[in-house]
Amino acid sequence: MKPTTQAEEDALRTIREIQDLISTIEKLRTETEIIDRLIHDLNQGYAPKEQDLKPLDLTPQPLTLLKLRLRGIQETKKAALFEHESKFRDKKELLEDIMRCPVCRGHGITMKRVYDRSDGRITTIAKTEICCQCGGTGRREMSDYIKDLMRLLPIN
Numbered sequence: 150m151k152p153t154t155q156a157e158e159d160a161l162r163t164i165r166e167i168q169d170l171i172s173t174i175e176k177l178r179t180e181t182e183i184i185d186r187l188i189h190d191l192n193q194g195y196a197p198k199e200q201d202l203k204p205l206d207l208t209p210q211p212l213t214l215l216k217l218r219l220r221g222i223q224e225t226k227k228a229a230l231f232e233h234e235s236k237f238r239d240k241k242e243l244l245e246d247i248m249r250c251p252v253c254r255g256h257g258i259t260m261k262r263v264y265d266r267s268d269g270r271i272t273t274i275a276k277t278e279i280c281c282q283c284g285g286t287g288r289r290e291m292s293d294y295i296k297d298l299m300r301l302l303p304i305n
C-alpha cells in the first residue's frame with residue numbers, strides 16, 4: 150500500500166519507527182529483567198547457568214568478576230532503555246501531531262468572525278463552527294490502511 154499524501158507518508162514512516170522502538174524497548178526490558186535476576190541469584194551465592202549467560206555474550210567466570218561484568222552490562226542496557234523510551238515518547242507526540250486535522254488543529258471546531266447588525270451598529274462577533282475539514286472529529290483524513298496500523302500500535 151502506497152501513501153498518497155505527504156501526511157500519510159509521514160504517518161507511515163513514524164508508525165514504522167514506533168514499531169521498531171517498541172520491539173527494541175521490549176527486548177531491552179527482557180534483558181534487564183534477566184540481568185536483575187542473575188545479579189540477585191549471584192548475591193544469594195548461586196552460580197548462573199551457562200544458557201542464561203550466553204544471550205549476554207558472557208562465559209562462566211569467577212562469580213565476583215561475573216557480578217561486576219553484569220552490573221556494567223546492566224548500566225549500559227538501562228541507559229539504552231531510557232534513551233529509547235524517551236525517543237518513543239517523542240515519536241508518539243509527532244504521530245499525534247501528524248494525525249491532527251490541519252484546519253482546526255484537533256479541536257473539531259473553528260472560529261469565524263461574522264458581522265452583527267442586530268443592535269443597529271455593525272459589530273463583529275466570533276462564532277464557532279464545526280470544522281468543515283474533519284466534520285468535528287479533529288482528526289486528519291487518512292486511508293483505512295493507516296488507521297488499521299494505528300489501531301494495532303500499543304501506544305494508548
Ligand SMILES: [Zn+2]
Pocket residue numbers: 250251252253254255256257258280281282283284285286287288
Ligand atoms: Zn478539523
